[in-house]
């Protein structure tokens with residue numbers, strides 16, 4: 066599978082009728098598959114998107130993410146129509162039916178080539194292999210592209226030839242490659258085709274099993290919005306990113322994750338913008354842009370890990386030895402966490418932010434994930450699933466990476482595992498309590514000293530007492546990991 070999909074076919078000399086399969090690359094600018102299809106085509110180019118409601122449900126996609134995808138598709142369809150490229154929509158419950166449906170579509174429109182950018186999740190890779198085989202069996206050309214990441218997974222290797230499993234050396238390898246080879250090119254949108262073979266399909270507004278537009282007022286759709294956000298962030302906030310990114314009440318980060326997750330903006334465009342702000346010094350240059358580049362490289366890292374260690378796509382721990390940890394099964398505690406009723410204001414604020422907006426600040430994600438896995442001792446997989454079902458930016462690699470990092474079952478340079486103290490995290494990253502007041506209004510009258518602490522201080526009946534005692538829970542967490550010398554200290 067690896068060999069076939071990693072192979073980018075020879076140029077076809079401009080004689081193709083390509084079908085471009087859009088997936089997590091919902092844009093016309095800097096879209097490698099689309100750009101090459103337009104170069105290879107003799108005449109018309111067609112686009113297709115596959116809606117797979119049952120598969121999306123099985124992958125825990127949230128209504129917020131589906132809503133953003135569908136609204137972005139509508140914009141993409143308009144942009145493609147302006148280029149005389151009709152976007153066709155295929156609806157098929159699961160991936161299993163996709164090869165047959167795409168092939169039938171290619172036959173109907175006499176397309177002799179399928180072009181798409183690679184995805185790296187296990188089920189997506191399996192689907193792509195089956196689709197490729199179906200097309201190749203009928204003599205059609207399949208061309209796949211590296212688009213989602215800066216470096217194709219598998220290219221960057223340690224000195225001993227293995228995949229990187231620790232972020233810092235991985236980051237250094239990425240930076241060295243970028244300094245050596247230059248930044249990847251950002252391609253413009255292709256020029257309009259001379260003619261089109263058919264009309265685009267109507268993009269449905271909703272998908273069965275998912276709500277209609279969800280958090281649509283907060284997450285405007287499409288690549289135009291993604292570009293606007295990148296510009297605004299680069300102009301107004303990137304310079305201060307290093308200091309502001311951890312402050313929960315500040316709009317200190319780009320809020321581009323939903324758009325990167327569905328490919329409404331390319332990673333290359335983000336990197337190019339940061340490099341411009343860093344005046345070309347992408348390592349050791351201005352702190353704001355360079356720190357932001359490091360975060361983009363965390364995304365890169367987790368995608369490479371997901372490709373190199375497919376078990377993480379299958380619900381398994383990155384560190385197999387942590388599979389023996391005995392997690393608590395306490396539905397009452399889990400519900401309290403899900404509903405933001407833990408009695409720890411900073412945890413509850415984070416969970417309410419996600420419920421109200423479909424997004425959660427990175428620092429809050431780390432705090433609530435640590436709380437679930439360490440203070441409540443609940444399996445990270447429950448948290449991972451709950452996040453996917455609510456986040457507008459749900460992304461298997463980043464979500465899994467973040468959860469396993471927090472649960473100490475994943476990639477981490479630390480030989481011991483960390484347990485966040487929710488109250489000291491709150492004091493440090495929400496010093497005035499403004500984030501808590503925004504998302505837990507019951508506490509708005511508490512002053513900036515009281516607001517971080519749970520229990521007692523609050524009006525009875527309005528805010529819950531802490532569901533666990535942090536100090537006791539911390540001891541229990543140390544014991545839980547105790548049998549595992551690698552993961553505990």
Ligand SMILES: Cc1cc2nc3c(=O)[nH]c(=O)nc-3n(C[C@H](O)[C@H](O)[C@H](O)COP(=O)(O)OP(=O)(O)OC[C@H]3O[C@@H](n4cnc5c(N)ncnc54)[C@H](O)[C@@H]3O)c2cc1C
Pocket residue numbers: 310318319320321322323325326360361362363364365367425426427428430431434452456458459460461463464465466467468471
């Ligand atoms: C438990 C947990 C779950 C997470 N789940 C997701 C998820 O489902 N989808 C998701 O995109 N991110 C996830 N993250 C990573 C991170 O929290 C978000 O990417 C970030 O908060 C998005 O905000 P932003 O776009 O303003 O980021 P910025 O700070 O502006 O960073 C720019 C981009 O870099 C990438 N990035 C930043 N931080 C990280 C990180 N720690 N790991 C990987 N990529 C990063 C994202 O693509 C982000 O959009 C998770 C983190 C944790 C701890």
